[in-house]
Amino acid sequence: MRVLVPHRTLRSAGRKLGRPTPRDVIAGLVTGLFSIPEGMAYASIGGFNPVAGLYSGMIPTLVGSFFARTVLMVTTLTSAIALSSQSVLSSAGLDPTDPRNVATLVVLVGVVMAVLGLLRAGSIMNFVSSAVMTGFTTGIAVQIVAGVLGDATGYDTDRHNTIAKIVDSIAHVGSWQGTTVAVTVATVAVWAVFRLVKPVASLATLIALVVVTAVVAALDVDVDNVGDIAAIPNAFPAPTVPALSAFPELLVGAFAVALVALAQAAGISSAVPNPDGSRPNASGDFVAQGAANVAGGFFGALPTGGSLSRTGVAVSAGARTRWAGIFAGLWLIGLVLVAGSVAEIIPMAVIGGLVLVIGVELVTGRWPDILLVFRTAPWSAVAMVLTFLATTQLPLQNAILIGAVLSLLLYCVQAARYAKLVALEPAERGRWRTVALPAECPSGRITVLHYEGVGLFAEVPRIDESWPTIRNTHGGVVILSVRTLPDVPSATVVRALTRHATTLKSNGSLLVIAGVTPTLTRILERSGLTDVVGRENVVESTDEILGALDTAVTRARAWLADRG
Numbered sequence: 335m336r337v338l339v340p341h342r343t344l345r346s347a348g349r350k351l352g353r354p355t356p357r358d359v360i361a362g363l364v365t366g367l368f369s370i371p372e373g374m375a376y377a378s379i380g381g382f383n384p385v386a387g388l389y390s391g392m393i394p395t396l397v398g399s400f401f402a403r404t405v406l407m408v409t410t411l412t413s414a415i416a417l418s419s420q421s422v423l424s425s426a427g428l429d430p431t432d433p434r435n436v437a438t439l440v441v442l443v444g445v446v447m448a449v450l451g452l453l454r455a456g457s458i459m460n461f462v463s464s465a466v467m468t469g470f471t472t473g474i475a476v477q478i479v480a481g482v483l484g485d486a487t488g489y490d491t492d493r494h495n496t497i498a499k500i501v502d503s504i505a506h507v508g509s510w511q512g513t514t515v516a517v518t519v520a521t522v523a524v525w526a527v528f529r530l531v532k533p534v535a536s537l538a539t540l541i542a543l544v545v546v547t548a549v550v551a552a553l554d555v556d557v558d559n560v561g562d563i564a565a566i567p568n569a570f571p572a573p574t575v576p577a578l579s580a581f582p583e584l585l586v587g588a589f590a591v592a593l594v595a596l597a598q599a600a601g602i603s604s605a606v607p608n609p610d611g612s613r614p615n616a617s618g619d620f621v622a623q624g625a626a627n628v629a630g631g632f633f634g635a636l637p638t639g640g641s642l643s644r645t646g647v648a649v650s651a652g653a654r655t656r657w658a659g660i661f662a663g664l665w666l667i668g669l670v671l672v673a674g675s676v677a678e679i680i681p682m683a684v685i686g687g688l689v690l691v692i693g694v695e696l697v698t699g700r701w702p703d704i705l706l707v708f709r710t711a712p713w714s715a716v717a718m719v720l721t722f723l724a725t726t727q728l729p730l731q732n733a734i735l736i737g738a739v740l741s742l743l744l745y746c747v748q749a750a751r752y753a754k755l756v757a758l759e760p761a762e763r764g765r766w767r768t769v770a771l772p773a774e775c776p777s778g779r780i781t782v783l784h785y786e787g788v789g790l791f792a793e794v795p796r797i798d799e800s801w802p803t804i805r806n807t808h809g810g811v812v813i814l815s816v817r818t819l820p821d822v823p824s825a826t827v828v829r830a831l832t833r834h835a836t837t838l839k840s841n842g843s844l845l846v847i848a849g850v851t852p853t854l855t856r857i858l859e860r861s862g863l864t865d866v867v868g869r870e871n872v873v874e875s876t877d878e879i880l881g882a883l884d885t886a887v888t889r890a891r892a893w894l895a896d897r898g
Contacts (some may be wrong), residue, residue: 336371339768341554342848344435344601347661350577351400351598351655351656352610352655352656352657353655353657354655354657355654355655355657355658356654357651357652357653357658358652358654358655358657358658359657359661360647360651360652360655360889361582361649361651361652361654361658361661361662361826362648362653362657362658362659362660362664362665363661363665364537364619364646364647364648364662364663365408365644365647365652365653365658365659365661365662365665366661366664366665366666367540367646367665367669367670368537368539368540368647368657368664369388369395369642369662369666369768370388370391370540370543370666370669371539371540371543371676371680371685372393372539372644372685372688372692373410373411373564373600373645373689374387374388374560374677374680374685375387375482375685375689375692375765376390376411376413376416376689376703377390377411377636378410378482378485378682378685378689379413379416379417379481379482380416380419380420380430380432380481380497380636381420381430381571382416382420382430382431382436382636383563384560384563384685385429385565385566385634386422386436386585386634386635386636386679386686387416387451387636388566388670388674388810389413389571389630389633389634389635389636389665390410390411390517390630390636390672391410391411391637391662391663391666392571392630392633392635392663392667393440393571393626393629393635393872394409394410394626394627394629394630394635394638394661394663395409395410395626395638395659395660395662395663396659396660396662396664397409397622397625397626397630397663398623398626398638398640398659399630399657399658399659399662400409400656400660401618401621401622401625401626401654401657401661401797402611402618402622402623402640403571403600403603403615403618403619403620403622403641403654404603404606404619405608405609405610405612405655405656406606406607406608406609406615406645406647406648406649406653406655406656406658406659407599407603407606407619407622407639407659408640408644408645408647408648408659408662409495409622409626409636409638409640409641409659410638410641410827411472411635411636411637411641411642412598412639412641412643413478413503413593413689413692413693413696414470414471414481414594414598415472415591415594415595415636415638415639415699416636417474417477417478417481418590418594418637418734419436419439419591419636419637421464421587421729422584422587422590422591422729423435423436423439423584423679424588424729425587425729426580426583426584426587427583427709428580428583428584430475430700431783432577433574433634434575434576434577434580435577435580435584436636437574437576437577437631437632437634438577438578438581438584438631439576439580439584439588439591439631439637440576440628440630440631440637440638441560441576441586441588441627441628441631441635442581442585442588442626442779443591443595443627443637443652444612444623444624444625444626444627444628444629444630444631445588445624445628446588446592446596446688447587447592447595447620447621447623447627448620448621448622448623448624448625449598449624450592450596450615450617450620450624451617451618451619451620451621451622451624452504452621453617455537455617455620456615456616456617456620456887457616458823461508461868462593462600462737462738463714463717463740463741463744463745464596464703464707464714464723464857465707465711465715465717465744466717466718466738466740466741466744467597467712468700468703468704468707468718468831469611469717469718469720469721469725469737470596470597470698470721470722470723470725470733470734470737471577471700472696472697472700472704472719472725473496473722473724473725473726474696474725475693475694475696475697475700475735475774476496476497476500476584476693476697476725476726476820477726478693478696479495479500479690479693479694480496480499480500480503481499481686481689482686482689482690482693483499483500483503483686484686485514485558485682485683485685485689486514486518486547486683486687486689486690487503487510487511487515487518487686487859488510488511488513488514488515488683489506489509489511491503491506491599493646494514494705495727495817496726496727497727505508507541513529513555513557514557514683514686515683516767517546517550517555517557517584517664517681517684517687518683518684518685518686518687518689518690519545519687520549521543521544521684521686521687521688522687522690522691524542524545525538525541525542525548525687525688528541528542532676532779535898538547539688539691541681542684542688543684543686543688543836546681546684547679547680547681547711547772548628548667549683550684551679552683555681556596557681557682557683558681558683559678559679559680559682560677560678560680560681560682560751561678561840562682563682565678566670566674566675566678566869567674567675568617568668568670568671568672568673568674568675568676569670569671569674571633571634571635571669572633572634573633573874574631574632574633575632576631576632578595579747581809583836583862583863588827589721590732590734590735591637591807592637593734593735593738593840594639594715595623595638595639595640595816596639596732597734598639598641598642598801599619599623599639599640599641599642600616602640602642602645602781603616603619604750606645606646606649608709609654609655611653613690613885619640620821623638623639623640626638627775629818631714645763647716648662649813652887655743675776676819682732685718685832687798697773700712701832704718707774710743713747714744714747717740717743717744717814718739718740720736720738720740721733721737721740724736724737725737734764749792751784752786752789753784753785753797754773754800755772755784755785755786755797755799755801756768756769756782756783756784756786757769757770757772757781757783757784758782758783758784758800758883759782760814762818764884766782766880766883768784771800771802772802773784773802774802774803774804774806775802775803775804775807775810775812775843776805776807776808776809776810776844777806777808777809778808778809778894779810779811779847779889779894780811780812780813780891780894781802781810781811781813782813782815782883782887783801783810783812783813783814784814784815785797785814785816796832801834803839804834804837804838804843805837805841806841807840807843808841808842808843809841809842809843809894809897810838810843810844811836811844811845811846811890811893811894812834812843812844812845812846813841813846813847813848813883813886813887813890814832814845814846814847815880815882815883815886816848817848817849817875817879817880825861828857828861828863831845831847831863832863835863835866835867839866839867843866844871844890845866845867845871845890845891846867846872846873846886846890847863847867847871847873847874848873848882848885848886849873849874849875849880849882850872850873850874850875850882851874851875851884852874855872855874858872870889871886871889872883872887873885873886
């Protein structure tokens with residue numbers, strides 16, 4: 335089968351770049367500047383070289399914005415991606431500080447994303463429930479806080495469990511370093527003050543970074559700086575060749591990281607509609623993020639994905655076209671080339687304070703969603719709590735896979751619960767009304783049943799329980815309206831229908847299936863069901879809602895008349 339959408343995606347991106355506006359230039363500059371503290375902070379969260387966080391806002395952001403179908407989406411590093419990536423590399427027994435190992439993971443993540451996009455798999459994100467994503471992101475927020483306590487307090491815990499890290503750090507308040515804590519508190523205070531000033535609220539993180547760094551440098555405060563961890567050259571990132579030997583160990587983990595990144599980006603298109611009115615396309619965005627990672631993997635970047643927070647920064651700064659994201663990448667490249675080494679004086683406590691703010695904001699931002707889930711959906715609440723616990727207790731790649739499985743189980747449970755069989759009878763003016771299901775389908779008469787469900791195997795027991803008795807139905811007709819049945823029902827559903835059709839046929843009765851699509855008709859033929867009921871008794875749907883049912887009733891009456 336030829337897949338044309340991705341090629342159209344790539345071609346349409348080139349055609350629809352549009353003309354950059356002055357606001358796009360400014361929005362790109364603001365987004366690029368914002369990428370300096372956030373990129374370095376997120377890389378630090380994952381235990382990576384902070385410089386890699388800078389590089390993650392260069393080529394990936396530029397390439398992702400060029401191809402994205404959600405035109406304002408900014409592709410860059412996020413906290414969840416950083417933590418997931420570190421977890422995958424560590425679980426594979428690979429050194430997260432080795433640039434070749436990182437490059438291998440980034441390229442693999444990009445390939446997975448691109449393949450999913452080429453297979454038009456954008457709809458799979460619909461099966462990761464909001465409750466599961468709430469549990470996951472809340473767990474990520476707690477991990478962020480736990481992971482940065484060392485930089486924020488100067489006390490490095492030897493605990494590995496997320497909750498244990500927080501408890502241990504609080505229990506050892508006496509071991510916190512005074513100067514480090516003072517710088518952290520000052521950073522949070524400056525951020526809070528400028529967050530209240532509406533015209534510069536979106537720049538509060540950047541202002542806090544610059545102001546506190548300048549004061550610490552001027553007073554020559556003795557704290558750890560970025561330069562103590564890694565040097566930042568005033569140069570474009572050197573090309574990195576992936577380690578081919580690491581591909582097998584990272585393949586499964588790359589899928590998990592890709593799933594984390596794509597799930598985080600899934601809500602951007604609805605939150606930030608395209609200003610030009612064009613339709614977003616999830617699969618096209620998959621391809622764009624894949625291209626961003628494949629390109630970024632060769633130039634020192636960490637895995638990246640669509641970032642709602644960074645997209646929000648661009649929009650609040652006046653972004654109008656995809657050029658805002660392209661300029662963000664170009665501005666950051668220029669800033670690093672001209673003054674990259676200046677970032678070496680940034681205190682790690684400043685980054686720690688900003689990351690604490692990010693973590694707390696993530697939790698508070700999710701609090702309304704948490705309350706909503708608890709108040710309205712008990713089973714979803716269970717899935718949310720389990721995902722949260724998995725995120726804080728297990729490697730993140732395992733947690734997101736557990737969350738995906740829980741989402742699928744929730745879907746199956748809900749589908750099975752709401753699937754039902756109802757009886758229909760003629761009403762006035764050619765309409766139909768629902769009535770109580772009969773205990774038994776009468777002989778010599780027409781019984782009309784209507785199935786409401788999605789053809790899931792788990793629905794069959796529930797439907798069988800309500801199916802009227804047909805053991806003693808002789809010379810009757812049962813019409814089953816299945817307009818909502820999908821083109822590919824489960825084999826269990828097909829077997830159940832075959833069983834009912836066989837029982838009716840053995841009693842000299844008839845089963846008529848109405849409302850099927852042409853595709854479903856072919857599937858029923860291949861399954862052998864049409865051999866039991868007769869091809870003429872499979873009535874395809876029409877453009878009228880119950881048009882096929884009316885046709886089926888006409889045929890059933892003719893069949894009864896012939897027998898009478």
